[in-house]
Each structure stands twice: as structure tokens, then as C-alpha cells.
Amino acid sequence: MRHRKRGRRLGRSSSHRKAMYRNMASSLFLTYRGEEVAEVYGYERKQPAGRIVTTLEKAKEVRSLVEKCITIARKAKPHREASEAIVSPDKFGKGAESFSKKREPELWAQWSDARAPYVTAQRRCFQLLGSREAVALLFDVVVDEIGERTHGYTRIVRLATPRLGDAGTRAILEVVQDDKVRESYSSAEAPSLEVEDDEAAVEDAEATENVAESDADEAATDEA
Secondary structure (H helix, E strand, O other), X not given: OOOOOOOOOOOOOHHHHHHHHHHHHHHHHHXXXXXXXXXXXXXXXXXXXXXXXXXXXXXXXXXXXXXXXXXXXXXXXXHHHHHHHHOOHHHHOOOOOOOOOOOOHHHHHHHHHHHHHHHHHHHHHHHHHOOHHHHHHHHHHHHXXXXXXXXXXXEXXXXXXXXXXXXOOEEEEEEOOOHHHHHHHHOOOXXXXXXXXXXXXXXXXXXXXXXXXXXXXXXXXXXX
16 A cells, blocks of 8 residues: 555656656746747747646646746845846856956955855756756746746646547646736737728628629529
């Protein structure tokens, strides 16, 4: 009996299961890649950003890993803002021309101490996900997407159509957007489907003429 054993086996070994969770979480964050990346690799984006389709059981299991990574990234955001307030990231970041702690040791030490928790959070998420690109998108895009949320970053929506082959229950695992973004979508005006009065009058006149012509043709045919 599996008493006090939380989690699902999903017909896989422990190592295989952990690798699958990491790949699924990375795939969710990689959906935020821009259109230029799709053009480089020559594929079309078939689904919106922040959403993957999988089975219901897998979605419930990988959800905890996704929310854990988002929580780490969200808590590290103030440290990044604090370091950017001290000095621009282009001054001491990698690849910068003045990247040398010997030139401005006091300023560099202050900037480094403020940025250290942010770098630690990035390394922790890389340890969980195993993808540098997914970590970069998580800290640069996903954190801004969730806005001021402190919990409930993901949503699971069950699909009506089962999976082909084994009829497994499918579900959508998606990142919940900020309330302001959702309000902007809901407050958008729907396109007007009404025809203008002038156009409607012209269409009615043309329809009347067509009916009159058809009646005249039928009358001429009957007389003949």
C-alpha cells in the first residue's frame, strides 16, 4: 500500500518522472519566445504564450514546480530593481566595457551586494529547470506578466475532447495574466456588425430591382 506517499507515478521511474517535469515546466516558459525566434528556427506558433496542453494528471503534478519557480523569480525582482537603482546594468553587467571591480571598487561592491540575491534566484531556477533560455524568459517576461499576484499563478482547464489513442483526459496548463491585462481584454469594444443606412438602402433597392426583373421575365415566358 502507498500510504503517506504523495504524488503520482505516471508509469515512470523517479529519474524519468523528474526529467519530464523539468521539460514540461521549461516548455511552458519557452512559449513566451517572440516571433523572431520562430522565424529563425522555421516553425509557426500554434498556441498562445503561457499555455501548454497535456494530460490532466501531468498538469496537476507539474503545476507545483511551475509555481515554485515563479515564486522564486517574483521574490527576486525587488533585488534587481535595487541594483538597477544604484547603477545601470550596462555598466557592470557581463560584456560591458567597464566591467572591472578594480576601477570603481566601492560602487561595484555596492552593486554586487544588491544584485547577489537576484543571481542566486536565477541559479536556483536553473537548477530546477535546466534551461538557461527558460530561466531568462521567466525572470524577464513571466514575472511582469503576473503583475502583483502573490499566489495562484497557474490555472488548469479541463478539455472536453479526450486524447486520441488512449482517450486520456486532456487539460490546459496556463499562466494566469495580470488583472489589468485581463480587464483591458474584457473592456475592448466589440467590432460593429451593423450596416450603415446608405449601404442598407442601396442593397434594398438592388434587391427590389432584381425581384422586378425576375417577375417580368416570368410574365414574358407565360405569354409566349
